[in-house]
Amino acid sequence: MASTQGPHATQHIVDESTQGVPSFEASGGDWSEIAEEALRLGEERIVVNMGPQHPSTHGVLRLMLEIDGETVTEARCGIGYLHTGIEKNMEYRTWSQGPTFCTRMDYLAPLFQETAYSLAVEKLLGITQDVPERATVIRVLMMELNRVASHMVALATGGNELGATTIMMHGFNAREEILKIFELVTGLRMNHAFVRPGGVIQDIPPGALDTIRESLGTIRDYMGMLGDLMLANPIFKGRLVDVGHLSLAGCMALGITGPVLRSAGLPYDVRKSDPYCGYETYDFDVPTSTDADSFSRVVLRLEECYQSLRIVEQCADRLQAMGPGPVMVADKKVAWPAQLAIGSDGMGNSLDHIRQIMGTSMESLIHHFKLVTEGFRVPAGQVFQAVEHPRGELGVHLVSDGGTKPYRAHFRDPSFNNLQATALMCEGGQVADVVVAVASIDPVLGGVDR
Amino acid sequence: MSDAKDAPAEAKDAAAAAKVGAGPVGTDAADTPQKGTEAALEAGSQNIPATPDAGDRPPLEVIDVRTGMFGVPGDGDTSGFGGLVRTVAMPSASERPYGGWFDEVVDILAEVLGEGGTAFDDAIERVVVDRGELTLYVRREHLVPVCQALRDDQDLRFELGLGVSGVHYPGDVDRELHAVYHLCSVTHSRRIRLEVAVPDADPHIPSSVSVYPGHDWHERETWDFFGIVFDGHPALARIQMPDDWPGHPQRKDYPLGGIPVEYKGASIPPPDERRSYS
Numbered sequence A: 001m002a003s004t005q006g007p008h009a010t011q012h013i014v015d016e017s018t019q020g021v022p023s024f025e026a027s028g029g030d031w032s033e034i035a036e037e038a039l040r041l042g043e044e045r046i047v048v049n050m051g052p053q054h055p056s057t058h059g060v061l062r063l064m065l066e067i068d069g070e071t072v073t074e075a076r077c078g079i080g081y082l083h084t085g086i087e088k089n090m091e092y093r094t095w096s097q098g099p100t101f102c103t104r105m106d107y108l109a110p111l112f113q114e115t116a117y118s119l120a121v122e123k124l125l126g127i128t129q130d131v132p133e134r135a136t137v138i139r140v141l142m143m144e145l146n147r148v149a150s151h152m153v154a155l156a157t158g159g160n161e162l163g164a165t166t167i168m169m170h171g172f173n174a175r176e177e178i179l180k181i182f183e184l185v186t187g188l189r190m191n192h193a194f195v196r197p198g199g200v201i202q203d204i205p206p207g208a209l210d211t212i213r214e215s216l217g218t219i220r221d222y223m224g225m226l227g228d229l230m231l232a233n234p235i236f237k238g239r240l241v242d243v244g245h246l247s248l249a250g251c252m253a254l255g256i257t258g259p260v261l262r263s264a265g266l267p268y269d270v271r272k273s274d275p276y277c278g279y280e281t282y283d284f285d286v287p288t289s290t291d292a293d294s295f296s297r298v299v300l301r302l303e304e305c306y307q308s309l310r311i312v313e314q315c316a317d318r319l320q321a322m323g324p325g326p327v328m329v330a331d332k333k334v335a336w337p338a339q340l341a342i343g344s345d346g347m348g349n350s351l352d353h354i355r356q357i358m359g360t361s362m363e364s365l366i367h368h369f370k371l372v373t374e375g376f377r378v379p380a381g382q383v384f385q386a387v388e389h390p391r392g393e394l395g396v397h398l399v400s401d402g403g404t405k406p407y408r409a410h411f412r413d414p415s416f417n418n419l420q421a422t423a424l425m426c427e428g429g430q431v432a433d434v435v436v437a438v439a440s441i442d443p444v445l446g447g448v449d450r
Numbered sequence B: 001m002s003d004a005k006d007a008p009a010e011a012k013d014a015a016a017a018a019k020v021g022a023g024p025v026g027t028d029a030a031d032t033p034q035k036g037t038e039a040a041l042e043a044g045s046q047n048i049p050a051t052p053d054a055g056d057r058p059p060l061e062v063i064d065v066r067t068g069m070f071g072v073p074g075d076g077d078t079s080g081f082g083g084l085v086r087t088v089a090m091p092s093a094s095e096r097p098y099g100g101w102f103d104e105v106v107d108i109l110a111e112v113l114g115e116g117g118t119a120f121d122d123a124i125e126r127v128v129v130d131r132g133e134l135t136l137y138v139r140r141e142h143l144v145p146v147c148q149a150l151r152d153d154q155d156l157r158f159e160l161g162l163g164v165s166g167v168h169y170p171g172d173v174d175r176e177l178h179a180v181y182h183l184c185s186v187t188h189s190r191r192i193r194l195e196v197a198v199p200d201a202d203p204h205i206p207s208s209v210s211v212y213p214g215h216d217w218h219e220r221e222t223w224d225f226f227g228i229v230f231d232g233h234p235a236l237a238r239i240q241m242p243d244d245w246p247g248h249p250q251r252k253d254y255p256l257g258g259i260p261v262e263y264k265g266a267s268i269p270p271p272d273e274r275r276s277y278s
Helices: A030-041 A086-090 A095-102 A109-127 A133-161 A165-186 A208-230 A234-240 A248-256 A259-263 A294-322 A353-360 A362-373 A414-426 A433-441 A445-449 B003-006 B011-018 B037-044 B102-117 B140-152 B214-227
Strands: A045-052 A064-070 A070-077 A381-389 A392-400 A408-413 B059-066 B085-091 B124-130 B133-138 B161-169 B176-186 B188-200 B204-206 B229-231 B261-263 B266-268
Touching: A064 A433, A064 B102, A070 A414, A070 A433, A086 A408, A095 A408, A109 A133, A109 A392, A109 B188, A133 A165, A133 A208, A133 A294, A133 A433, A208 B261, A234 A294, A248 A259, A248 A414, A259 A294, A259 A392, A294 A433, A294 B003, A353 A362, A362 B229, A381 A445, A381 B085, A381 B133, A381 B176, A381 B188, A381 B229, A392 A414, A392 B059, A392 B161, A392 B176, A408 A414, A414 A433, A414 A445, A414 B214, A433 B176, B085 B266, B102 B124, B102 B133, B102 B140, B140 B176, B140 B188, B140 B204, B176 B214, B188 B204, B229 B261
Parallel strands: B133 B188, B204 B229
Antiparallel strands: A045 A064, A064 A070, A381 A392, A392 A408, B059 B085, B124 B133, B161 B176, B176 B188, B261 B266
16 A cells, blocks of 8 residues: 555656545556566466457456466456546436436446436435336336347357357347347437436337337347357357356355356346336246356356347237336426427427427426426435346445435446456466356446446 | 544534535525524425325435535626525434334344444444435444344345445535445345445545455445545455546546537536536
8 A cells, every 4th residue: 555656657647636636546556566576486477468458358358367388377357448437427417317328337238227227216206106107118128128139249259259250140140130129219229328217218119019029030040040059069068168167155255146146056136036117027037057157157148038038028018008108207397398209300309399398388498498407306315226237236326415416326337246256267277268257257348347 | 443433423413513614615605504404304305206205204414515506616606596505414313113124134233243242332323214225324343243244144144245335425524435335135135235434534444355255346446436445455456547546536526527628619618617506
């Protein structure tokens, strides 16, 4: 903890605005320490710096490996290369602007962050029961499709890192089908800002349910092909079976959740243990394995995709059965004043609403302006809301001071926590197994670094 | 460490005493900061939809007083809201019964702590039940035994440590930095929150890594963002920011940064310097 000048090429920035800021300096520079120690000991020891720009590290993840021959004797992670201060930024935006920021954290599972955040805001407001049923079903539908898309990328990139380009192509093709649905429903392929506090911003467009049902067949085909390619493939199994082992005790100690925990045998799934969005009313299973290795995690992810598709079908049936209805709370202090629609000019507008606020009702204009610029106030207090993210338990800790903006928004991202298992999974294995083990954790660095 | 016991449990008095002129904004009008629960409730509940459980909510703990309508200091007040005084308050200690399984968990924890020779009131400052969530405010010197009891006792079994994060309350005098722990019991399907408040001048909290090894990176992140020093942590280095970064960015006194955006000759200041509703 001594205040030392780190061995860095560039001096850190000192400017006026940071002068009075309380600061404690911790010397990092572990890389140079490792190098110096290696030099001093003079052993035949190699320290390999993998990443952050390395195709096999699943994102801008830096791995520092100490290797003895082909055996990894020590593995450490360096993260923070994608830190963008999203949590800090959220403190300067209104509660309704939050989804636009948190959707960018884990960019492969944007709808989970949005939903978790929105659920947390609703809990703070005490309007959880007021969210229309239709909005909740749409949220579940979108989240489960997103889970499939995310798992497809996990399998695809995992395969690609082993050199299995075909697995990658099939995985991304399957995801593409889902992204088309997302584009149809939200207008965007990712970073949707679709789920908002109080409901969802827009109803699904007419005909979307038919499109979704058609796509499910195509997605199933791709998943079948992926299963054929991976599950009995001797080369693939040779690389993954018994690699990246992490026992149940290790998982619990490190707070690991998601497919990695379930691969060790514990059927812990927030959708079952602490249901939100009415998950207790859907029929689905939580697959587990006791092999606790990378291969079982691939099998589990594939199996979870089939379970998610089951939920998607139930959602589609429910939406069909319930017919049109509101997708946002009725309270006009929270709900956006207008439902947008694509106009003839291709812009998202609501002509009726514009006619009202510009032509007939000054009060509507004032209300619109106040809600959009000031936002709504949320009673002081704090809440924690967990959802089952594709990578584990995503927790949102929101603190309100009674103002129009979050006082503090913290996301307990599952990738961030699960990456801690890297050392336990990799040490004692071979260098090539590091790639497999990290891929089986499936970290998304946008979520890790936030 | 030693003066932790002197940390005021009655933050209300401390907050009220130190609040004169503490508001970051507004005019120099000699507004007497309002104190007391009534004003706090008023402040916390304006312009928000009525909630069905509003009556059950615990009284609020005043942590700050704000004046004016807009959060940015320095610009002349042309709004007419300069005289507005509002208290910022968090839910304060709840009365028994807490409801549901909360009483059971608190009772068992008191019993387990008692067996270890610690009185419950020494270890836990207060118990807050708000919005269906249980929060225990733990005095820092008792944090590790409390975690140990919560994890190991078979009737508590909060075996999953979900992480640590911080909240900075500059207005909560001598308790500016809060570390927040979320624990989950897979066995009993329960969640609990621990909160430890420390003064900015002495930001030390014992590390919980010995009980929850998964808190390793979370404590590093909390150190990185808030400057809370977790004593006994195996390697408390920065994790998100570069090693040589000055300051702790999630603190409220740390600027957001950003550059003014110019568009057609007009300049829009960065988000933290814009006039906005506070």
